[in-house]
Amino acid sequence: MAHSTAASAHTAGRALRLLDQPDLRHQPAPIPQARRATATAPSVPLNLSLFDDLTHTVSEVADHARRVNPAAGPLPDDLGRLYDWWIDNTSDADTDEQAFRDTVIERHRLEHAIRLGQTEEVCKNPCPGCGCWGLEWDGVGNRALCLNRRCRTPDGYASTWTLGRLAVQKVQRTEMWRRNAT
Template sequence: MDTDEAAHRLQLLLKEFTIPARRPGDGRTGTRAHPPVPLNLAVIDHITASVVEVAEHARAAAPDAGPLPAAPAGIYDWWRQSTPDLDEGAVQARETVIYRQGLEHAIAAGDHKVIRKHPCPACGTWGLFWRAAAQRAVCVNQDCTDTKGMARTWELKQLAHEHIAARQRTLKANAT
């Protein structure tokens, strides 16, 4: 997943997943005192939290950054444009947050396959899957266990950090 895909996934969430899901049934419901909420509030909260996190990081690095973009999906380009002179470590941190948020957007949209595209940081196998209850990626390699003998689990920020670091190593190796 390209880091610009985070903006696409955020836009997809905004357009497609803010409409409340219909509940299965025969169409008959009890009388309501109030109509249902016209938006999926969990998705709206997710989008808002993502924008706020990016804005806080951007303003910490560039307090004079301009106003936030009107469209939430423009937040990542805005962050990059507001912080063009970051050192290498800060660029890696910025791109890691953007990539992690892209993974979060995909999972919020129900696309758990994005996790399978990452190798396990411990053993390097391609056996990760998303465990929704734990909100973590889990390695299915039977030899990849923690000190208690349990399958290793990874937070999205760890997967994002590994992905961005590997990409930067590749870019440096190819630049010579």
């Protein structure tokens, strides 16, 4: 396992553990509005968006690990160890499966950071289009936005990138550096 994958797995696991805290599970306080209908039923006492994200993350990791290694052991009780469990259970997989795993771990790391409000994590990646280090998180579009004036779409809009695309680029770049170092 490459050092970059271990670091990404550790960071993603730590963020996942933070997201699983009971304090974050409660619904956020509603924003006061001038006119709104009075609720006839109490709101759900659970932040369903966060719950859905955690459930999707765990199922994505478990499904891939069990597809690659049907003899994978039970999931860890601590969500912070989920990515270590995944790496341990897919360490004998072929190179393509390991690259897929590393890409998902990196994407999850970025998703967890955004969810925790650490949008500056996106800025630590170069733009896939122009290679400059001018990315910014666009919360409205839910994508990374390149601030370089010359990095535009054919329609003239600023280039935007998904977290998945940034993750693929980082894993490819790390593999290229690893190959060239030997």
